[in-house]
Amino acid sequence: MMITKIYSPAETKKAAEEIKLGELIAFPTETVYGLGADATNEQAVKRVYLAKGRPSDNPLIVTVSSPEMAAEYIADYGQYGEKLIKAFWPGPLTLVFKIKPGSLSPVVTGGLSTAAFRMPENETTRKMIAQAGVPIVGPSANSSGKPSPTTAQHVFHDMEGKIAGILDDGPTAVGVESTIVDLSTSEPAILRPGGIISEQIEKTIGLSVDSDQHKVGANETPKAPGMKYKHYAPAAQVLIVRPNDWKQALAWAGSQSENIGIMAPSQILKGSLPANVLPYDMGNDLASATHRLFDGLRYFDNEQKVNWILACSFEEKGLGAAYMNRLKKSSGGTYFEPQD
Template sequence: MLITKIYKTDEITEAADELKKGELIAFPTETVYGLGADATNEQAVKRVYMAKGRPSDNPLIVTVASFEMMEKYVDNISQNAQKLIEHFWPGSLTLIFKIKPGSLSRAVTGGLETAAFRMPDNAVTRKLINLAGVPIVGPSANSSGKPSPTTAQHVFHDLEGRIAGIVDDGATTVGVESTILDMSSEVPTILRPGAVLGEEIEQLLGEKIIFDRHKVGEKETPKAPGMKYKHYAPDAQVLIVKQKEWNVAYDWAKKSNKKIGIMALNTDLEKNLPDNCIPYDLGSDIHTASQRLFAGLRYFDNEQPVKWILAAGFAEKGLGAAYMNRLRKSAGDRFFEK
């Protein structure tokens, strides 16, 4: 078993050296922690799948430190794509492009002719990539199917002994993964919602884009990460509670002889919480709820095991679309019903 080292931000030269050797290093971003390996080293990339227990047909995001680093792999970068990069990079927007034939291995692309690229809004990780001298793959640094990690401690819990190290830069600030926008199709298409909103993209480009909401089947190769039907799932069954149904949900919970987790805004937690319910505060609005969603799911996995988790639902607009995308997958699309 590997000894997994926690690197401080002033120790990233050592972490970069491990990447050069083909080792796996988890890294911080503004969204969630990623699991890094040299994207040009096929054997290292394959070890990412093994460490996560992830199906190898899933493509991996290629994380870069500069536009020039991405250009080595992508031929035709449209004017619209350049606009998006200039406006949103570094940041929470992942872009899918057709790549130069043979420039990246099938282990990175999932056998597709496209690849996803992102430049994270985290100076520590961009420096790590520059020191390594290569782009790194960057799926979320968790066991496959489990809630994504938003702290180094979450990564350590899932992957201790499976990876060489974790660069610790504190808790992430966004809390849900990046928006994925497919620029290889005729019309730009959002495959996964995130903190960069579709409305912002449309406003910048001055044209409508497509929102792909279809559920990826078990035998279908997804074009981007996070598109499978059930994902981000804790051990407990999650039920999504609509805003006006908390009183009814609490009445239901009172009748149970099981411990029940409650992930709700602080205003809803201030109501008459049943004795058998364990609260997790999602803060005051959709922004804090998005930051804390994965941490809350992990809290009930790792610290307060429960049978059920009642989690706050939001309107599926703006950042609520990204939040509900993750919550629906963690719940298997199950809502609390009266």
């Protein structure tokens, strides 16, 4: 088993050297930690799938240090690509473009003629990529299907001994993955909601954007991550709790013979809780809950080992669309249903 090193933000050159040697390095972004490998090295990219246990038809995001680096591979920006790049790069926005034939391996693209590109806001990671001199693939640095990592410690838990190193730049800020917009067709579409909300996209391009293309069929190859397979799921079964159902949900939890995990807003946790309820505070608002979502799921996976987690829901508007997208995937769309 290899030793997984921890690199500080001052050691980006060392991490970049590992990338150039074909090794895997986890890296920070403003959303979640990614798992990086030289996107032009097919063997290195294959090792990303192996490290994560990820299906090989699930394409990988190509992470770049600059728009100029992405331009080496993009064949067609479409009508809106340059506007969105100017408005939101660097930042939590991934864009799917048609690529130049043969410019990226099918191992990266899932065999498609398109690829997803992202330029993260995190300066440490952009510096590492620039020093490596190549774009890197950047799926989340977790075991496939599990909650995404928002700290270097989360990455170490899943990837120790599987990768060469982790570039540690502290906890991420947003807490859920980037918004993905498909620009490879005549009509732009949001393939995955994230920190850049649909209203921001629409205001920038002056066009209504389809926001309901988050899934693909069993025999289809997805254009972007998170569209086909179960994602973000802890070992426990997650039950989504609607705002008006917390009283009955807590009563149900208290009636169980085992400990029950609760991921709830601060005001819910201020009351008297049943003795067997293990709380995780999601904060006072949607932004806080989104930031803490994956950490909460991992808390109950790695530290408390419960079989059931009750998790708060929010209205599916703005950032709430991203939060609920991840929560529904982690729960399999299962809600707590009060008994009459």
